[in-house]
Amino acid sequence: MSQDNLPIEHLYYTENDLEQILENLDVVRQQIAPKVSEDVVTNEQSFPSVCLIGLGRCGSNIALDVATLVFNARTSYLSELEYQQQKAHEREMEPMRWIRRHLPLDDKNRTQPVFLIEPIVMLGDLDKDIEGRIRFSNQKGRARFLSEYRKLQIMDLSEVHAGGAGNAPILGQYLAKIILNKDTASFRNDSWRHMHSYLVDSCGIKANQSRLYFYIFSAGGGTGSGMASEFGLAQQFSYLSKTFDYKVVQNQQVDKRHSFVFEPIFTSGICILPNISGHNLDISEALHINAGRLLTKYISEEWNFSYNEEREEEEVPADVMKRIRPWNAMMLISNDIMRYAEQENGKNSQDIDVNTMEKYANQYISQQIFNILTAQAVTTDYDEDYFRRAGIDIAETIRLDANDLFMSLAGPVAVAYAESVVSDNAHQESVDIDDLFCRSIDLPHFNDETSAIEGISILPIESEHYRESIERYRSSGFDPSELNQLHFYKNCSSIVSIISLPRDYKLSFTSLNRLKIHLNRLCPNTTLKRYALVIGASANLSLTTLIAKSPCLSDDFLTLMVAYMKRCFAKDEYRFSDDIDKTIIDLIRSDEFDDSRIEQYFSQYENPAKILDTNWYAIKPMYEKKYRELIEDQQRFVSINDIRLDIDNVKNAIRYLREIYRHRISKTNILTLNDEIK
Numbered sequence: 001m002s003q004d005n006l007p008i009e010h011l012y013y014t015e016n017d018l019e020q021i022l023e024n025l026d027v028v029r030q031q032i033a034p035k036v037s038e039d040v041v042t043n044e045q046s047f048p049s050v051c052l053i054g055l056g057r058c059g060s061n062i063a064l065d066v067a068t069l070v071f072n073a074r075t076s077y078l079s080e081l082e083y084q085q086q087k088a089h090e091r092e093m094e095p096m097r098w099i100r101r102h103l104p105l106d107d108k109n110r111t112q113p114v115f116l117i118e119p120i121v122m123l124g125d126l127d128k129d130i131e132g133r134i135r136f137s138n139q140k141g142r143a144r145f146l147s148e149y150r151k152l153q154i155m156d157l158s159e160v161h162a163g164g165a166g167n168a169p170i171l172g173q174y175l176a177k178i179i180l181n182k183d184t185a186s187f188r189n190d191s192w193r194h195m196h197s198y199l200v201d202s203c204g205i206k207a208n209q210s211r212l213y214f215y216i217f218s219a220g221g222g223t224g225s226g227m228a229s230e231f232g233l234a235q236q237f238s239y240l241s242k243t244f245d246y247k248v249v250q251n252q253q254v255d256k257r258h259s260f261v262f263e264p265i266f267t268s269g270i271c272i273l274p275n276i277s278g279h280n281l282d283i284s285e286a287l288h289i290n291a292g293r294l295l296t297k298y299i300s301e302e303w304n305f306s307y308n309e310e311r312e313e314e315e316v317p318a319d320v321m322k323r324i325r326p327w328n329a330m331m332l333i334s335n336d337i338m339r340y341a342e343q344e345n346g347k348n349s350q351d352i353d354v355n356t357m358e359k360y361a362n363q364y365i366s367q368q369i370f371n372i373l374t375a376q377a378v379t380t381d382y383d384e385d386y387f388r389r390a391g392i393d394i395a396e397t398i399r400l401d402a403n404d405l406f407m408s409l410a411g412p413v414a415v416a417y418a419e420s421v422v423s424d425n426a427h428q429e430s431v432d433i434d435d436l437f438c439r440s441i442d443l444p445h446f447n448d449e450t451s452a453i454e455g456i457s458i459l460p461i462e463s464e465h466y467r468e469s470i471e472r473y474r475s476s477g478f479d480p481s482e483l484n485q486l487h488f489y490k491n492c493s494s495i496v497s498i499i500s501l502p503r504d505y506k507l508s509f510t511s512l513n514r515l516k517i518h519l520n521r522l523c524p525n526t527t528l529k530r531y532a533l534v535i536g537a538s539a540n541l542s543l544t545t546l547i548a549k550s551p552c553l554s555d556d557f558l559t560l561m562v563a564y565m566k567r568c569f570a571k572d573e574y575r576f577s578d579d580i581d582k583t584i585i586d587l588i589r590s591d592e593f594d595d596s597r598i599e600q601y602f603s604q605y606e607n608p609a610k611i612l613d614t615n616w617y618a619i620k621p622m623y624e625k626k627y628r629e630l631i632e633d634q635q636r637f638v639s640i641n642d643i644r645l646d647i648d649n650v651k652n653a654i655r656y657l658r659e660i661y662r663h664r665i666s667k668t669n670i671l672t673l674n675d676e677i678k
Contacts, residue, residue: 010321011181011636012234014241015201024197025207031194032120032151046209048151049402050119052216052369053199055231056172056224058272059217060123064152066366067121071149120210122195124155124231126164126175126223153195159188160630165222169290170608171623172226174640178627180234181636199231200238204262211402213267214369215327219294219560220274220287228269229297232326239265240321266405268413269298269330270369272361273458276559285567289611292564293645295412299552300649301325302411303656329409332551333368333457335361340443340455340463364444364453368415371498371544408496408530411660414488414551415457416440419542421449422505431541433511434478437518440543441483442470450540460488460554480521487553491663494528495519498544501535519545525665549660558584558657565650568610569602588657595651606645 015021033045054063160179165172180200184193202208215232217224243262271294274287305325418440420431439445443463444455459466473482483489497519501507519529551557566580574580580601587597609616620640628637 010233010237010324011177011638012200012237013181013183014238015184015197021197021201021205022207024194025202027194028153028198031153047198048119049210050212050214051122051199051210052119052214053122053124053228053231055124055215055217055227056221057125057127057218058221059215059224059228060125062216062270062272062362062365063121063123065362066369067119067149067152070119070370120151120153120198121149122153122155122199124157124227126157126161126172126227153191155192155195156189157192161626165226166612167222167286167290168608168612169222169226169293170606170640170643171619172221172223173230173643174226174623174627174638176227176230177638177643178630180230181638182631200235203235204239204242204265206263211263211265212405213265214270215267216270216272216365216369218272218274219291220272221290225290225294228271229294229326232267232269233324235267236324236326237321240324264403264406266329266402266409267327268405268409269327270365271330271332272365273332273334273556273560275335276556285563286611288560288563289567290564292560292562293568293606295552295557295561296564296649296653297645298325298327298330299411299656300645300652303652303659306410307656307659308652328406329411329413329548331368331413331415331457331546332557333361333365333415334459334556340445360444360453364417364457367452368417368457368544371417371500371542404530404532405496408494408528409546409548410494411549411656412552412557413549414547414554416455416545416547417452417457417543418442418454419447419450419452419540421539422502422541431511433514434518436541436543437515438470438474438478440545441522443467458551458554458556460486462555478518480518480524484522484524487661488547488550489523490525490550491553491660492523492526492547492550493660493663494530494548495523495526496530496532496546496548498532498534498542498546500540500542500544501533502539502541505541507533507541515543523547525663527665549663552657552660561653565602568606568608568645569647569650571601571603574601584654587654588661593655593658598647598651598654602647602650604647605641608644 015024029045029047032047052063052066054060157179160182161175165175184196187193198208198210199213203210203213213235215228217228219225239262274291276288301323302325304323308323418436420436422431439447439454440456442455443459443466444453446452447454461469469482469486473479476482497515499507499512499515516529516531520526562581562584565584566575570580583597583601587593607616612619624637624639628634631637
């Protein structure tokens with residue numbers, strides 16, 4: 001699909017010259033590829049299968065923590081001396097303490113586990129000093145990490161904007177749109193052109209082997225919350241536009257890298273939700289509004305892409321391009337619930353500050369990314385000596401590739417996690433599987449044996465009621481009726497479970513079957529279940545379960561979404577009443593959807609001025625002038641008004657919630673032609 005025929009909704013720049021794309025990819029490959037012998041051609045080095053994109057201050061910090069965690073673990077694995085030097089700094093990095101216990105690096109009497117080689121990590125922020133913030137941070141060991149971690153790429157976008165988004169997602173989104181609509185050749189910074197080809201222009205093609213992309217960001221901010229979905233949309237737009245381009249000429253004589261063999265890619269947002277409630281917590285309402293805007297925007301786009309039946313029967317590709325959504329799935333991790341980890345650790349909830357909760361949330365996210373990566377890594381992602389040293393038979397590992405996730409996960413996703421220590425040559429029944437499963441869905445808490453934070457990433461219902469439900473679940477001998485009527489579990493459409501085992505531990509068939517029984521009983525209406533068994537990547541037995549779609553029916557999700565709608569959409573007379581709260585709940589539950597009720601309460605477009613303590617109408621022309629100066633083609637001009645959410649986004653978001661609320665499965669009946677046999 002040529003640049004001239006792009007749908008008006010999306011003016012993202014995409015490079016169509018394959019030779020230029022391949023040339024840019026080779027530059028990126030040379031930057032990230034480890035040093036190899038001179039007889040190895042650089043362009044034959046495969047890209048890692050996984051890429052992490054950290055956007056905004058929070059997102060870039062978390063992505064950097066994950067990269068540091070994996071890099072330090074691999075360095076320690078390869079060098080015992082390096083481990084001893086780093087051990088002194090263990091207290092300075094909490095995720096590192098978890099990884100040390102996760103990988104018993106100091107035990108010389110046992111075969112050490114393998115783990116994923118470093119993914120590509122791209123960091124971006126609307127901050128002129130992002131590189132300085134990263135390179136001159138006070139974390140010890142960071143200088144060496146940055147010099148040796150060649151797969152870390154910093155997206156310097158300061159020539160477009162040298163400051164933040166002012167905690168306004170619509171400004172972050174608009175600035176991202178300027179960046180992504182601007183011809184990459186016109187950037188003074190050549191590195192952006194190369195990274196754009198890797199992230200946007202080449203995703204899914206044969207020359208770029210990366211297939212899984214994780215966008216990490218804070219929903220409550222302005223930069224990450226605004227930029228992340230725009231970057232995701234640009235990637236999806238480029239991927240689908242090339243997919244629908246059937247005029248690719250195949251020449252048997254050309255370099256095989258020229259072959260446009262498209263493969264599925266899986267993209268996921270990893271969204272950190274802000275605190276909502278809690279004693280002595282002074283939280284800005286703007287954080288709730290910002291997060292609610294992102295959630296409303298995403299599920300509205302997901303409805304339009306996956307469920308909307310109000311379309312032509314023979315829809316052409318150009319129409320599909322107007323319905324794209326930024327990611328296949330969006331993982332939800334709440335800062336709010338991390339205070340329960342401290343409560344379990346003996347502290348009073350009134351003594352827990354926001355910074356502590358953010359630290360725990362960052363560690364929890366690091367753990368989940370680390371475990372998810374091991375389940376999707378291909379053999380080319382590992383050092384060739386890893387398997388040999390660890391004695392791993394790769395045939396024993398069942399992995400999830402991008403296509404598995406592409407078909408299994410969509411929409412909002414919650415994470416459930418727990419792990420158990422197992423000893424060498426342990427008996428197959430040495431781990432309490434029932435307890436492991438229950439801990440994975442419990443309120444967040446510390447595992448004292450492993451330093452891991454376990455539990456569910458977003459609460460299904462209010463904390464005290466959920467705590468009581470979990471206690472009854474345990475005391476009843478794991479009777480699923482205590483939990484499986486919660487919408488969070490009852491309306492779950494698909495689950496993906498990743499079970500990670502030490503090399504010498506064999507999970508018995510009965511234990512594995514019991515895990516599956518627990519999942520089946522907890523989520524009775526699940527249509528699709530996928531399992532990955534990862535052997536040798538962990539010293540502990542760990543269980544990670546991804547719960548799809550139904551998290552949008554959780555209390556936190558609904559609270560944030562409605563808070564945004566009331567503040568930025570509601571007509572003046574309804575902004576501070578509970579009429580809208582009751583109406584939206586009723587609209588979700590009602591058999592018939594009467595969208596005229598939405599028009600009664602809401603204005604046609606969102607009003608960004610409602611969360612900004614300044615004159616919105618003075619800000620708007622300043623940013624639009626920036627757009628006109630940087631993108632001179634007036635036919636490609638986009639006004640901030642054009643990217644406002646409108647009342648259709650509200651309607652579609654509620655339609656999505658209604659769809660998930662009514663999710664059911666039908667039981668398969670046995671049919672027979674042998675009625676005469678009794």
